[in-house]
Amino acid sequence: MSFVSDVLAATLRNATPLVYGTVGETYCERAGILNLGIEGTMYAGAFFGFLAAQTSGSLVVGLVTAIAVGLGSGVLMGVLTVTFGTNQHVAGLGTTLFLIGAADFANRLQFRGSQAQATIKPFGIVDVFGVDVLSQYAMTYVAFLVIVPLAWWVLMRTTLGLNIRAVGENPEAADAAGVSVARTRYLALMIGGALMGVGGAFFTLAALGSFTLNIIAGRGWVCIALVIFGRWRIGRGVVGALLFAFVYALQLRLRLIPSLAGVPFELLLALPYVVVIAALVLSGRNVAYPGAYLKPYRRA
């Protein structure tokens, strides 16, 4: 595998969880909810997906569990931000703290004392095209070929998508037109949460086959930045995910270059985060946030 195709293949691989997370977060934010629960949802999806796969011996059960965790997280966010109309920042951070705590708690209960780290045999690489760049996990194929077009089509071309955008842009008008603001927002949060859960499970069920503490390492926050970078458009968000993943793949390989051996690899590891912030600065001027962003809706 040449250097270029190696980097490109790794870019697609690294972008996969970000694509799930970014598309999921886009749904929440388009409905008017900033979901800071994403970091915790991805973390819990990664752990409980792994736990279910490990105990049942089935990767599919793991994946379904991650989806269920994501749906649950969406409902929790819905109760807090839609039904109760609480501050979205605090509700999201609380959800993240709670889910990370719950996953670490369960991890401690389930795997304490075991000398060897628990592992599973993860999803294999699909290699049907004979092109090395396209030797990818099935979850990567699904992300790019199914989730992205489907999510775009639903959001932009269906009634549900129209409703989601309407309740995020102008809930009063949507309500007057007979759209249930609450139901639509719950639905968007649940779709978003399910995608985030799957994005987290990618790490344990496909990429690693095991669970480690701090496995998400701020990638949920990266997805939030990517949504803004993408100006709440799915296509642009995916481009952002590819950019982050490209820088990430590149820094892993830069470490192997002898003349860079003196540079602490952590500095290179920080590079993708810094690049995302820089991209926000470059693209972030005069961004039009969804009209109802951060605002709870209550009928007058």
Next chain:
Amino acid sequence: MSGVIRIRLEQRPAPARWLGLAVGPLTIVVTFVLTLGFVFAAGANPLTAYRTFIVEPLTSRFTLLEVLVSATPLLFTGAAVAIAFRAGYWNIGAEGQLLVGAIAATWAGTHVGGAPRVVAIAAVAGAGAVGGAVWALAPALMRVHLSIDEVVTTLLLNPVALLLVTGLLNGPWRNPETHFPESKRISSNAQFPQILPDSRLHLGFVIALVIVGILWFVLGRTATGLRLRASGLSPEAARFAGIGVGRLLLGTALTSGAIAGIAGASEVAGINYQLTDGISSGFGYTGIVVATLGGLSMLGVVVASLFLGDLVVGADSAGLELGVPSQLADIVKGALLLVVIALLVLRRYRLSFRRPAGGGVEPGSSA
């Protein structure tokens, strides 16, 4: 959906006074009921578990002082978060600011060998403040001048700060004697003195209380505090009233970062005497819990940080005595945060449970 009981919030004619007073105790009770499942999962008796968590730390001098030790970083980060939130600046980056403050404090602490004790300690605390403020600067500038959401930028800089710590510890700062990823010890004249014999309670606790006191005075008793609260309540109105909201936000963000940075200095100089990658166990994030539980008031921050300090000490002994993983404390923190914001809503709204009248077209429901 007909036949389903619909839960709605109805505005109360006046905010419920009784709930304002009861919200603290009620939050704690509801949180513990909601987290019961985790205690059962760990195979412990909930009553014993919660007694170990809450009451036992208060029963001996040693554990009582440990509660104050655990509360110290939370006093700093809680105050840092509260002051920023009051001004309408969503600083979610106290964790990163604390870490960079710890780095700067360690650097100062290893370079002030010959200095008088007072100078050395001031240098360490000052370096922490500068480090934290530096880390808070870029997001604040981006918010004020480019309108880029500070939530995202401050959040993204947290993992970067942690990478900075581990990068230093694995690289140039790796301890030359032990070869562990930990820095050299800071010189002894820079270490915070113990304020009570036979305890780990150190000068940082006093500094934290002084800072909280100053913030309480500035917020409640000065024109700057009034402007800060005004711009937090409504930036548009504040701007209309001639308040320079941009400069105010910048100043608040830097103050908030500096206080979080001193938290890092306090952990380095008061507890660890060196930089490690575990210098913060999420104190920055817990600061958000503290500030919110405390209702963004300084008195509230003191009470909430003492309560969470109690919880942390209790979690350690619950881990040892009952085999309940100490991560239960993290679950409780998250749940506390969620329960308190939900309960605060109930001060102004009441829940009503009703069956929608069958038949007719239901107008868009919006609880």
